[in-house]
Amino acid sequence: xxxxxxxxxxxxxxxxxxxxxxxxxxxxxxxxxxxxxxxxxxxxxxxxxxxxxxxxxxxxxxxxxxxxxxxxxxxxxxxxxxxxxxxxxxxxxxxxxxxxxxxxxxxxxxxxxxxxxxxxxxxxxxxxxxxxxxxxxxxxxxxxxxxxxxxxxxxxxxx
Amino acid sequence: xxxxxxxxxxxxxxxxxxxxxxxxxxxxxxxxxxxxxxxxxxxxxxxxxxxxxxxxxxxxxxxxxxxxxxxxxxxxxxxxxxxxxxxxxxxxxxxxxxxxxxxxxxxxxxxxxxxxxxxxxxxxxxxxxxxxxxxxxxxxxxxxxxxxxxxxxxxxxxx
DNA sequence: CGCATAATGTCAGAGCTCTTATATTTTGTT
DNA sequence: AACAAAATATAAGAGCTCTGACATTATGCG
Numbered sequence: 426x427x428x429x430x431x432x433x434x435x436x437x438x439x440x441x442x443x444x445x446x447x448x449x450x451x452x453x454x455x456x457x458x459x460x461x462x463x464x465x466x467x468x469x470x471x472x473x474x475x476x477x478x479x480x481x482x483x484x485x486x487x488x489x490x491x492x493x494x495x496x497x498x499x500x501x502x503x504x505x506x507x508x509x510x511x512x513x514x515x516x517x518x519x520x521x522x523x524x525x526x527x528x529x530x531x532x533x534x535x536x537x538x539x540x541x542x543x544x545x546x547x548x549x550x551x552x553x554x555x556x557x558x559x560x561x562x563x564x565x566x567x568x569x570x571x572x573x574x575x576x577x578x579x580x581x582x583x584x
Numbered sequence: 585x586x587x588x589x590x591x592x593x594x595x596x597x598x599x600x601x602x603x604x605x606x607x608x609x610x611x612x613x614x615x616x617x618x619x620x621x622x623x624x625x626x627x628x629x630x631x632x633x634x635x636x637x638x639x640x641x642x643x644x645x646x647x648x649x650x651x652x653x654x655x656x657x658x659x660x661x662x663x664x665x666x667x668x669x670x671x672x673x674x675x676x677x678x679x680x681x682x683x684x685x686x687x688x689x690x691x692x693x694x695x696x697x698x699x700x701x702x703x704x705x706x707x708x709x710x711x712x713x714x715x716x717x718x719x720x721x722x723x724x725x726x727x728x729x730x731x732x733x734x735x736x737x738x739x740x741x742x743x
Numbered sequence: 744c745g746c747a748t749a750a751t752g753t754c755a756g757a758g759c760t761c762t763t764a765t766a767t768t769t770t771g772t773t
Numbered sequence: 774a775a776c777a778a779a780a781t782a783t784a785a786g787a788g789c790t791c792t793g794a795c796a797t798t799a800t801g802c803g
Contacts, residue, residue: 449640449716449725450619450709450733455659458790459736460609465791474791476759479610486702493781500614505760507783512758529768529781550609557608560734565727566608570719572728573611577618579715617760624761633761635789652751664790666753686753688798704801 453576460557467549471542472516474507478550481535481543484519489532500577518542587725619716626708630701631675635668637709640694640702643678648691660738677701 464475472479475500483498484490490498496506510533513519518539522532535543558566623634632640635658642657643649649657656663669692672678677698681691694702717725 448713449729450623450730452729452736453616453619453716454638454733457612457661458645459738460612462791463738464609469792474758475613477615491781492783500618501759502761504762504784515736516673531782544631545712553757554607556607556613557735560657561727561731568720568727569725569731570606570611571630572606572724573608573615576615576716577611579622579798583715621761628762633788650751660789662752662793663754663792667789690752 454566460553464550465551467553468546471545473542473546477513478543478546480506480509480513481518481539483562484533484535485540485543488534489522489528491532493530495533513539620710622712623709626712627705630704631706632701633663634643636672636677637705639665639668639672640677640698644693644699644702645692648681650689651721652689654692672698725737 439559466480468474468478479499479581480495484497486499489495492510493503495510496503499506510519510521514521518536520534520536522534561569585741620634623637627633627637638658639654646657647654649671650661651665654669655662658665669678669680673680677738679693679695681693720728
């Protein structure tokens with residue numbers, strides 16, 4: 426079927442407002458969505474989502490974090506992380522050690538299967554990751570990184 | 585309450601792997617999430633979300649688009665756009681003209697209230713938008729834009 | 744004309760993310 | 774010791790986003 430030509434002059438994904446002249450926020454949203462989808466599809470057969478991969482990676486680097494710790498680390502709310510952790514626990518990828526010497530805090534660690542799963546995911550994600558830097562010069566990549574960190578850490582309470 | 589010091593040497597949001605040395609994909613995810621949240625909160629009292637704002641903006645620029653058109657434009661699936669359009673329709677911000685000379689296609693247009701709502705949103709989003717470019721030199725901004733477009737338009741079917 | 748192909752739209756199910764609200768525990772102050 | 778404040782965890786409700794599946798309609802070819 427041919428496209429019914431609903432409207433004229435709709436820009437293609439790289440042109441006009443959808444290209445380098447568009448709103449930065451719009452471009453940021455699109456880029457992040459495209460990347461998330463790419464990662465999700467690369468890990469789909471392992472049953473792992475991008476947020477789950479991030480959480481597994483954080484737990485591998487810092488075993489014993491609490492739900493609240495993870496949320497702070499990922500810049501997400503504790504409620505959000507709780508959903509992700511619950512799903513990972515149901516899949517057997519991590520363990521909650523409910524006790525902890527002090528507190529009602531639950532320490533979370535990767536299970537053996539979780540560690541194996543993470544190893545499987547890593548190669549695929551790294552491959553996608555390396556595509557991200559293709560076409561960037563060293564100073565450009567530095568500028569991009571600095572900008573991303575700035576956007577992520579810009580406090581909500583400021584101007 | 586003092587933090588129970590669950591684990592040592594957890595990096596703050598701008599440091600180590602969470603800073604300019606981290607994975608680009610991770611930084612991209614964090615930056616987009618922070619920006620989305622900022623926009624969502626700025627528009628919360630109007631009952632408008634970031635995806636809804638994007639959809640309203642696209643419809644203002646190209647009235648009469650179909651659901652499928654919008655999905656292609658936003659790099660989202662038709663199902664996703666359908667949810668957003670349904671919510672906007674329920675709020676009275678847009679109209680579906682079910683008929684269209686040919687086809688089962690439904691042309692979508694902003695209602696008067698939708699246009700007024702969009703005008704209200706624009707100022708707030710533009711204010712946030714201008715923060716995004718603060719601290720970027722002209723060549724840096726160009727590099728960032730070029731990179732974002734490249735990431736968004738990188739085809740899934742390529743290497 | 745009749746059928747395959749493609750495009751549109753929709754439903755159901757799963758996961759992520761936020762807000763709001765509640766219960767529990769720990770710390771700090773009086 | 775008692776109470777207030779802070780932190781942790783969790784649940785409910787809403788919205789966004791994907792996959793998979795399905796029905797409907799339009800185009801193109803035999």
